[in-house]
Amino acid sequence: MSRKSPADAQLVAAVRRLLRYGLPVTPASADAVLLDLRGVVARAVDPTDTASLTTALDGTLRGLLARFPDVRYASAARALFGLSPAEPGQNLTVRRDLAAEQAGHEAHHFRKRVEPKLIEKIAWELLTDADRFTRSPMIAPRLAPVGHRQLVQADPFAWEVAEHEEHLARLWSAIYAARAELLAVERLISLRADRMEILRTAVTAAWRWATARAEAISYTTAFVPEAGVSADEVVALAGWTPALTAAQASRLVEAATGGASREQFVAALHGEPGLGNAWTEGFFSPPASPEITPDEQNGQLP
Known part of the structure; x- marks a missing residue:
């Protein structure tokens, strides 16, 4: 991966902190640098609401992990963040051991050599996703519930x-x-x-x-x-x-x-x-x- 800008380094650090808790993302585990990503903001039902942004970030990460580009490490990346083959509620140590097993590595080697690269790759995928939304010519309009008839004036x-x-x-x-x-x-x-x-x-x-x-x-x-x-x-x-x-x-x-x-x-x-x-x-x-x-x-x- 090419050298990262300071903003990219912040994103890598935010993904690393998110790893402590795993998925689902909660307002307590999500840094602002993640919630401010263009792809997250565009997917949020209410981009001014932290809970809505958190839900959008959770969905974005799940989608990226489901389509993780490195086939060999896809299952390990998902386990590391608490998705299947991991189980809900497992702590980071258990998830790391399971991810190492999925990757075919000894646990210490996985944590020191493989895990940092997986985190960088996920951060890179988030940046790529954000860039796609930045360059997107159109974004679907958001809908909100309407409790009354919307009449069109004769004009x-x-x-x-x-x-x-x-x-x-x-x-x-x-x-x-x-x-x-x-x-x-x-x-x-x-x-x-x-x-x-x-x-x-x-x-x-x-x-x-x-x-x-x-x-x-x-x-x-x-x-x-x-x-x-x-x-x-x-x-x-x-x-x-x-x-x-x-x-x-x-x-x-x-x-x-x-x-x-x-x-x-x-x-x-x-x-x-x-x-x-x-x-x-x-x-x-x-x-x-x-x-x-x-x-x-x-x-x-x-």
Whole structure:
């Protein structure tokens, strides 16, 4: 890992202190430097409330540990912070012993040589997550409970505001629906589920993604000054998808436009198996290895 700035060093220290308590994160165990991360603030229901920020930090860490990039040490990292295979309430000594066992190291060696690198890696992942939110072109609007009817006044300005909110709601509904199906595909692949089940889910993901892209095109076309981003940048928020040519992506959108159901979407593409294969087979291709900097390569976990 490359040399860290002072801010990065503070983050590493905060993650190290958090390790004493493990997960779930509590207001007492979370330093301000962690709660102030852009990815945490963006996920908080109320970014001005410490409890809400704490919940967002807990969820962020669980997600990062679930997708820990070093496969060999993923189970050890989770155990170290109190997630399965560890059990709730275990103290740090017990968690360290279990993590060392999961990593295949002697306990003393694990604590002195491996644990510091795992902490640095988690801090680095938190910084990377925050950077993604910093560079994100759009962030989903937060919703709050409403106890009364929201009438729209008979006024052109009020109509414009309501229409904008309508577009936003449809857009984010489609983005999250696509994300759910893309995650479902990856989960089934990880579970080594039946290939036909994976393919069916991948087709559903294609339909949801195409619907989301159609909504993104509609939104960015109608609200270009407000959006300031392209449809591709918006739909990318749903998650990774197999590589498609511009023509293939347009064809998928065409099949999904107009509120097409999944059945209508599949029927529209029935005579184009090549397009379907380009999408579905992309999920079965080996994932690219994450880039490792020379500093990280020299300092890889032992």
